[in-house]
Amino acid sequence: MTTQLTLIARLTAKAEKAEELGDGLKALIYPTVKEAGSLGYTLHRDNGDPNVWILYETWKSRADLDAHFEQPYTRALLARFPDLLAREMELTFATAINPRG
Numbered sequence: 001m002t003t004q005l006t007l008i009a010r011l012t013a014k015a016e017k018a019e020e021l022g023d024g025l026k027a028l029i030y031p032t033v034k035e036a037g038s039l040g041y042t043l044h045r046d047n048g049d050p051n052v053w054i055l056y057e058t059w060k061s062r063a064d065l066d067a068h069f070e071q072p073y074t075r076a077l078l079a080r081f082p083d084l085l086a087r088e089m090e091l092t093f094a095t096a097i098n099p100r101g
Contacts (some may be wrong), residue, residue, distance in 0.1 A: 003095055004039065010090040011057040015076050017053045021084045024077045025053055029094050033072075037064020051086065 014019040015051070025043050032041045039058040046052035059065040068074055 005059045006094040007057040008092040011053045013051045014086045017084045
């Protein structure tokens, strides 16, 4: 049995690249939600810092998330991160707790 995986990614853009990063992240939404293992993929912008973008992703399994990182559109944006990001992205991996078992 596979375990559903949640990934929360926090990306801090260089101030002059915040909109460009946001555009790149927005462009990932449609193809990502169509991936077989995607259960949810929601982009947020930090209310206190417009340079910070947050992705809340839910995947059927870690293998599905790993497959997402190999997609050409994902790889293309990741390749631009050195130019766009002010610091390394922060990744939090979590598993939902179902109180009903």
